Amino acid sequence: MVSIKDKIDAELENITLVLKEIEKVKDQTYKELVVIVGMGAFLQDIYLGMENILKQLLKKINIQIPNTPTWHKDLLNLSIENEFISKETANRIGKYLFFRHFFTHAYGFQLDKAKLKPLINNIPKIFSDFKREIDNFLSKLDENIP
Numbered sequence: 001m002v003s004i005k006d007k008i009d010a011e012l013e014n015i016t017l018v019l020k021e022i023e024k025v026k027d028q029t030y031k032e033l034v035v036i037v038g039m040g041a042f043l044q045d046i047y048l049g050m051e052n053i054l055k056q057l058l059k060k061i062n063i064q065i066p067n068t069p070t071w072h073k074d075l076l077n078l079s080i081e082n083e084f085i086s087k088e089t090a091n092r093i094g095k096y097l098f099f100r101h102f103f104t105h106a107y108g109f110q111l112d113k114a115k116l117k118p119l120i121n122n123i124p125k126i127f128s129d130f131k132r133e134i135d136n137f138l139s140k141l142d143e144n145i146p
Helices: 004-025 033-060 071-081 087-105 114-142
Strands: none
Touching: 004 033, 004 114, 033 071, 033 087, 071 087, 071 114, 087 114
16 A cells, blocks of 8 residues: 555656746746747646645544535635644645636636746745644654554
8 A cells, every 4th residue: 555655756746847837937028829828727737736736634643534525625724723834834835726717717818927936936935834844843753553
């Protein structure tokens, strides 16, 4: 059976690979629409990866996410309550939850480069803080339970 640490490490590795891809194009002066939409998809991937980690941790400690229309926000709140991540980190991640919702329900040409830029520029630091907090929580978790 795959341990929670292995599952989380796989998600963290995937997010790191996505960040490397963003880094390749983020500083280009002119970006074609396809690149902008691609960066939006990468931001969504990063958020979903972080969300998957939080879901795995809740599952590990036998806490179910409420099956409500606000379950994504509930997931962040439960993650704060169970000390996986800080409230500050959850608030910063929440901006990407909002973006994920927009990206999922909009057309790519509706992406605003000016609004996308800070999301792109801030995600490496946010991910670094998220990873540090998750690693800290995992170090406290009893890994004897698969």
